[in-house]
Amino acid sequence: MEKQSRIKAYARFLGASFSANFLAVIEYRANFLLQVFGMMLNNGAFALFWGVLLGRTGGIGGYGFTDVMFVWAVVSSAFGLAHVLFGNIRNLGRIIMQGELDLYLLQPKDVFLNVLASKTIVSAWGDLAYGLIVAALLPDFGVGRFFLFCVLTATGAVIFAATFAAAESLAFFMGNSQAISGALSEFLLSFSLYPETIFDKGMRWVFYTILPSGFIAFVPLAVYRGLDWRLVPVLIAVAILYAGLSYALFRAGLRRYESGNQMGARV
Amino acid sequence: MRCGQTRGRVGGGRVMSHSLGAYAFAVGRKYGLAGATGLKTRLAYLGNYAGSILTYGLFVFVFSRIWTAVFESKAGATGFIAGYDRATAIWYFIVAEISVFGFGRFFWRLAEDVKSGQVSYLLGRPYSFVGFHYAESMGPALVDAVIFLAEGFLLGTLLAGPPVHFGPGRAAALILSLLLAGSLQFFLQFALAMTAFWIEENAAFFWIFQKLALIVGTLLPIEFLPPRAQAVAAYTPFPSLSYAPARIAVAAGIPEGLRLVSIQMVWLLGAILLCEAVYRLARKNLSVNGG
């Protein structure tokens, strides 16, 4: 009973948080539309690039045009969803460093979730929209495929959020970790958007560990191509694992923060 | 009192009271100092470099893998597509991206200056509005470009082997072409930034410009575009931004090189005139409407 009411309370909290985020963003309608447009323009330009290149070469690393479009769609929407729901994932380091965690520590909700969910990134809505639209335009589109796409987007979003948050949590341990977390997000995004096989076998283990492009893009592509639902529970499990590890890292850092031995103890 | 009047009076006074040589020296010093100050500010934030250097390196690496995969599957590792072989395609990309990384983001700072009203403050100063910003922006940009050039050279040699047929003549032409490309970038972006005088939310214009520049000559050599697109592109300034220096670096012979550079110069001139025209229009508006 206790557990159930806790879950309900958190569901209400996250719902209210999202609603507040959405309202705050819609407050500036023009800017919102502009940002959405901008992101779609950006993603569309790369679609054009791939269209031209593949038109010339017929296929790269086993990827045809549809494959590239799918990967862009699922990565876009996963990335977008992660930043729509947990807009503070890439601000976490800065929040830690500037002592802004204290406000969240005073509230009776889990700090990790509270901090991450208390902001939404406007342009990410554009990424999400782009991904969904492109998915709808893919061949063989249907309810089943769309549902599968949504599941893959959800797992991708969790993995994105967990990885970015973990990189930012390094701020607890090493002060200014902006360089590392910035690099990590660049790399993760870039590698996810290009065919896996163009990279040496030697480095591919990276895509299934610290830069989980494998779980965000490559495996989902295989799943989607073959409409193979068997791997979906695996992806869900992986997403939960990444989330758990990220949470654990944050809590370890928070313990350190509470002992106060972090850089420049602010008395 | 209107800003224009102040400027005219002071400017006129200076010309009349000094000799031409002293004037040239004063002007040169003015812009030189502007460039140097911008440069010093840039170097003070060396930490910011790490981000772009990493990103540039990452893109170069990823595209080298793409081109490797393309040539292995399609034409064999020694084949040619659209006149490029594997090494040439990689080197092309390396040079093309320098234009983007070194000279591709003037817009934001310029638009900020225009919007924040810094402008009215600067309009009263006794030098060319456009020229001042050019010096201020190009100083640090040149340093950036050199850094990316060095990084690109290193990565290129590692990933695609040493550049072929790259002698001092080609090097000099490349430098000239990059300078022209960079300047063209500046003036085009400045013209776009100045639309802020009329439309505050002008980021969309720049985004469109940026994406077009990316597709037309940066991500892919123009020879890869469909023939009709190539024909249309020839009438735009985009080939002069990335394609020209990249082409000169990897493949162009002397006649082609001369042609590319001349086209760059023409576009540059056009862009400068455009900027001055927009600026004058803006000033007229300002003094009529009162900033």
Added chain:
Amino acid sequence: MRIIEAKGLKKTFRAKVKPEGFLAGLKSLTFPQFRQVEAVKSVSFQVEEGEIVAFLGPNGAGKSTTIKMLTGILAPSSGSASVLGLDPQRDRTRLAMRVGAVFGQRSQLWFHLPPADSFRLLGAIYEIEPGALKRRQGELVERFGIGPYMDVPVRKLSLGERIRCEIAGALIHSPKVLFLDEPTIGLDVVAKREVRALLEEAVRTDGATVFLTSHDIGDIEKVCKRALIIHHGEVVVDESMKDLKHRALARKFIGVKYAEPVSFELPGLVPTKTKLEGGASAGSSGGAFTQASFVVDTRRHRIPELIRALAEKGEILDLTVEDEPLENIIASIFAARTGVEACDAARPVAESAGGES
């Protein structure tokens, strides 16, 4: 019930020693040296229900650290704290449900949204039933007079209006303890008065216990009934506001105004200021005045005798007898260089000849 109880709270930080010179800087990279910083040496106090306590101290005294230990943000190096019977560290979430906070310099309300939306979110955070939330919100809105602002984006509100909404938001879950940090900073006189009245009412109506940190003397004087002063990591003053004002420094300021110029000398008492209003003898020399101010050391002079002496000198038009301003008292406590000195500054001086003790 003891709302807050602190016993021997201690907090020591490890701070890196900043290296001087290039070689030392290199060494510091591989073998960093640390020194101990005792932010809080030993702090003990108790706060009962319904009290309004001023928590004061100069910057660097250990104020923020102590509050962070009380709210569970920081773990003490040793000692214990208990708030509402809970351990702030272990039961932080449970405690957070019953504690409210207002930071003058940082807002809990969402900047681009109307307060109504922030309240809805706070309702979800504090798990308030929607019906109860509506009732509570209605009650607070009426009490605080913020009805017209509830649907206006916070960014459009004036500072005074915002702070009122802020405090209402902090009270939405009926906390038993309210921590306030500089709540009136930047407000004009009228707004300050309103905020202070609201705080007092919160104590009366909601039974909240208030723990207020402020650099504004008015806040402290007018709202708080008790003062806890911390300096050099220790509590140097812990007494009621009344006692603090009356006991410290044993000085009084007397101002007297006469109808006609008078000239006199009181043994051992030199006026700090004199003024001569154009009297009959305009050119009268040395020492004649119509108004004078004296600083009286009550150890040396008894007020009743002093007043009698002044009255004998001429017809008095006006007479004021004032305490040392609280500001001076606190300033001298803050200026003390050690904890012992600070305690001395606050304590009445040894011999108080016949004065009230």
